[in-house]
Amino acid sequence: MEAFWIILTGTLVATSCGLLGNYLILRRMAMMGDAISHAVLPGIVLAFFLTGTRDTIAMLIGAGLLGVLTTFIIDFLHKRGKLQADASIGVTFTSLFAIGIILISAFAGQVDLDQDCVLYGEIAYVPIDLWISNGGTILGPRAIWISGGVLILVLLLISLGYKELYLTTFDPSYAGVVGISVGLWQALLMGAVSMTTVASFESVGAILVVAFLIAPPATAYLLTTRFRTMLWLTVGIAFLTSTGGYVLAVAIDGSIAGAMATIAGILFAIAFVFGPEGGLMSRRKKQATLEESTVSAA
Amino acid sequence: MNISKKIQGLILLFLATITLGCGGNEKESSNRLKVVTTTGMLGDAVRNIVGDSAEVVSLMGPGVDPHLYKATQGDLTQLNRADLIIYNGLFLEGKMGDVFSRLQRTKPIVAAAENLDSTFLLSGDAIGKAIDPHVWFDVSLWRQVVLHLGEVLAEQSPELAEYFQDNAKQYAEQLVALDEEVATAIATIPEGQRVLITAHDAFGYFGNRYQIEVEGLQGISTLSEPGIRDVTELVDLITERKIKAVFVETSVSDKSIQAVVTGCRERGHEVSIGGSLFSDAMGAEDTPEGTYPGMVRSNVRIIVDALH
Numbered sequence: 001m002e003a004f005w006i007i008l009t010g011t012l013v014a015t016s017c018g019l020l021g022n023y024l025i026l027r028r029m030a031m032m033g034d035a036i037s038h039a040v041l042p043g044i045v046l047a048f049f050l051t052g053t054r055d056t057i058a059m060l061i062g063a064g065l066l067g068v069l070t071t072f073i074i075d076f077l078h079k080r081g082k083l084q085a086d087a088s089i090g091v092t093f094t095s096l097f098a099i100g101i102i103l104i105s106a107f108a109g110q111v112d113l114d115q116d117c118v119l120y121g122e123i124a125y126v127p128i129d130l131w132i133s134n135g136g137t138i139l140g141p142r143a144i145w146i147s148g149g150v151l152i153l154v155l156l157l158i159s160l161g162y163k164e165l166y167l168t169t170f171d172p173s174y175a176g177v178v179g180i181s182v183g184l185w186q187a188l189l190m191g192a193v194s195m196t197t198v199a200s201f202e203s204v205g206a207i208l209v210v211a212f213l214i215a216p217p218a219t220a221y222l223l224t225t226r227f228r229t230m231l232w233l234t235v236g237i238a239f240l241t242s243t244g245g246y247v248l249a250v251a252i253d254g255s256i257a258g259a260m261a262t263i264a265g266i267l268f269a270i271a272f273v274f275g276p277e278g279g280l281m282s283r284r285k286k287q288a289t290l291e292e293s294t295v296s297a298a
Numbered sequence: 299m300n301i302s303k304k305i306q307g308l309i310l311l312f313l314a315t316i317t318l319g320c321g322g323n324e325k326e327s328s329n330r331l332k333v334v335t336t337t338g339m340l341g342d343a344v345r346n347i348v349g350d351s352a353e354v355v356s357l358m359g360p361g362v363d364p365h366l367y368k369a370t371q372g373d374l375t376q377l378n379r380a381d382l383i384i385y386n387g388l389f390l391e392g393k394m395g396d397v398f399s400r401l402q403r404t405k406p407i408v409a410a411a412e413n414l415d416s417t418f419l420l421s422g423d424a425i426g427k428a429i430d431p432h433v434w435f436d437v438s439l440w441r442q443v444v445l446h447l448g449e450v451l452a453e454q455s456p457e458l459a460e461y462f463q464d465n466a467k468q469y470a471e472q473l474v475a476l477d478e479e480v481a482t483a484i485a486t487i488p489e490g491q492r493v494l495i496t497a498h499d500a501f502g503y504f505g506n507r508y509q510i511e512v513e514g515l516q517g518i519s520t521l522s523e524p525g526i527r528d529v530t531e532l533v534d535l536i537t538e539r540k541i542k543a544v545f546v547e548t549s550v551s552d553k554s555i556q557a558v559v560t561g562c563r564e565r566g567h568e569v570s571i572g573g574s575l576f577s578d579a580m581g582a583e584d585t586p587e588g589t590y591p592g593m594v595r596s597n598v599r600i601i602v603d604a605l606h
Contacts, residue, residue, distance in 0.1 A: 002374065054389065054428075056396060113428075117365060117392035124369040128377055129397045130404065138404065246371075253372040 003246060005127045005141050010208070010242030010260055012147035013200045016154045017212035018220075018234040020193050022227075025217050026169050028085045032071070032190075033213035035093035036197045037115070037206040039070040041100025044119060049107070054118045060202055063119055067194030070096060075190060079183075115206065123204040123256045143203035150199050157192050158231070161185060166227060208257045215264035216241060222268075222275035237267055331455050334380035336391050337364060338580040339434045340410055342590040343444045344384060346469040347451055347462050355380075360582045364390050380405075382454050384447065387412035388419075388431035406454060413446050414439060420502045432577070435504035437477035437594060441470045476591050477507075483598050484508040487605045494601060495532065495544040497555045500577040510601075515554050529554070533561035536569050543572030543604035572604025 017033070024030050040063035047062025048054060070092055077088035104113055121129075121143070131142040139145070158165065167175035168185045176182055200209045220233035244267075245260025252259070273280050331352035335341040341356030348354065357373050358364055364386070369377075377383060385391055385398050387409030398407050411433045418439055420430045434440045448466025452459035484492070485508075493511045494501055505512035513535065515528055536544070536558070544559065546552035555571070562569045575597045581587025587596045 002378065117389070119393075121393060122369055124371065124374045125394065125397045127374065128401055130401065132400070132403050136403070142400075249371050253370050255368050256371060257368075 002127045003250075005144065006123060006256060007242050007246050009123060009126045009141065009143045009147055009204060010245065010256075011239045012144070012151050013204050013208065014212040014216060014238030014242055014260075015235050016147065016151045016196045017200060017209055018216035018238045019154055019158060019231060020189070020196055021213040021217040022220070022231055022234055023165060023169050023189055024193065025214065025221065029074075029089065030214045030218075031086065031089050032074070032193055033197050033210045035074070035089045036067045036070055036194055037201065037210060039093040039096035040066045040119065040198060040201075041097050041115060042066060042103055043069075043100075044115065045100055045103040045107075045113060048113055048118075054113070056118075056202065059118050060198065063115075063201070064195065064198045066096065067198045068191060071190035071194050072187075075186060115201070120201050120205045121203050123208060123260070126203070146199055146203050150196050154192055154196060157188060161188065165189060170227075205257050207261055211261040211264050212238065212241070215261075215268050219264075219268045219271045222271040237264075241267060331382065331451075331458075332380050333382045333384065333451070334376050335383075336367075336385040336394070337434075337578070338588075339440075339590050339593075340384050340386060340447075342580065343410075343440075343447055343469070344451070347444070347448050347465045348458075349461075349465060351458055351461065352451075352455075358579060360579055360588065362579050364578050365392060367391070367394070369394070382451070383407045384410055384450075386410055386431055386433075388429050388433075390431035408447070408450050410443050410447060414442060418442075420506060430499070430502045432500045433503055434590070435501055435594075435597075436507040437473055437480060438507060439503060440590070441473040441477070444470050444473065472591065476594060480594060480598050481508055483602050484510055487602060490539065491541065491605050493535075493539065493541050493605075495536065495541065495555075495558070496575060496577070497545075497547055497552060500547065501575075504597075515558065529557050529561060532558050533565065536562050537565045537567040540567065541569060541605075543570045545572045545575045545600070545604070547575050547577040570604065573600035575600060 021030070021033075024032050043062035043064070043066030044059050045062075047058045051058040073092045073096075074085075074088045077083045077091065078085050081088070083091070123143075126141045126143045129142050131139045131145055133139055164175070164180050164185045167178070167180055168182050172182045175185075197209050197213070200212075216234045216237040217230070219237050220230045223233055224230050241260055241264045244263040246256060248254075248263060249256040249259035274282075276282050331348070332355075333344050333348070333352055334355045334357065335344055336356070337358050338356045338360065341354055344352075345354045355376050357369070357376065358367050383398065383401075383405065385395060385407070387395055388411050389395060390411070391398070395409070398409070401407055411431060414433065418436075419433070421428060433443065445466055448463050448470075451466075452462045455462075487510070492509065493513060494505060495513045495515075497515050499512070499514035501512045501514070504510070513532060515532060535541070544555055546555050552571075559569055559571060576587060576593045580590065580593045581596070586592035
């Protein structure tokens, strides 16, 4: 069962993150996950000051609010401040993280208070971190419920708002012309991103979330030019990454999160070299045929 | 959409194989009690209590910082097979302790340090008091932990209860002797020189028990970076009181303490690095420092030699 729960959690998280990641990389905001992982620090510190505990619920609420705030600040700087998306992300998360560090060193030097200690989970603990009802019934690993719930919300958003998200991602000005509120859908997408990342941090840790947000969609991007296919491919890659990562982790008795992130990188590398659309091999072939045809034309 | 169908089918197939494939691996049968502990110090205490009658595994090996420890698949298997899990508690293990406190409802799990009476525990003075988890450096407190573990283990296997209790008492007596030994050794340091300066605040209980002032450069967490003012204040203190040595720790980087040494040198006061203390983890297995008493003795020897 251990293997099953870990692979299932990995797949659920990778699917939620990967699906949202498709939109992020096309909007040139791929580093959003990394940004949120740092920017939640002041939220954690403030939650601790307000509640006086390091309980997961308080930490999650503090981190969640800061996650949403981060996406809004980034969006504001990008849209209103006319700053490039990557620069907005860079400025926002470093400042927020720095505020967190200052709060800790000024007021909480005696407390072990950082994301690693109080927020980030570890995928290895999924099978033993069970959700037990008050009556004592074991309802399976907590992470399955959390990541399953998150995935349902992500799927709802994408299936109900498929057209709107598609248009606002590829052609925001046209979307505006046909009466789709670009701001609203941007806000919904970013809200989903911050909810997904913070909840996933708590289940599986930060490295995996950042990797899942970028690597599977980037791999899918190299394999197809159709957006719908890209989303489906992401799901398949998410599953392969999770399974392959677990097998690798067992083989080397190493960190499961590290192994999954490695597999995500390897799959990307394979797509990069052999991919039919953007891969090195196909590009070379295309160039060759192009040269041939130019030669024969001459 | 042809490709989507294919992917769907593939996923279902894989899930089915995994579910079916994982039904059979039951734990191997062994009559010996299996105890898993987080830190090496706890493992040492349990080993002294159970002797050869149980299998004891410590997840955090020599030199591992418990704040930064990450579990591997092998560790997970150990935890699953364990009949009893013992961890330090008081947030030493971070999120892992959180998981344990929930798992307590389905499996025998003990937070060894959390059983101590709260009057013995030290807490920081900043906003939001958090309790210092490094209880093992007060040998008299550790003795209480050992006695408590003796009871817990006796409960766990009633047929060996008497044996466990006896061992625990014997070991506790050794610890009483060790406690006195440490107190006498530290008392030989001239009073003005009795200041222990280390990289992070792991020695609060030690200082409290053996009357030696403790100044840490970092907070309790090994992740927080020391500020410029922390360094300057420490340099002021060292030059003012002409303290001879500062100490580094085996499981924490010594970069920041080097900055202090350089700072003192610039003010014309030569302070040496007294040696490397064991803080959050014990020494390598099969060396004297690989046991709890050996680790405490090594620390005390280094401190006394350097401050004399």
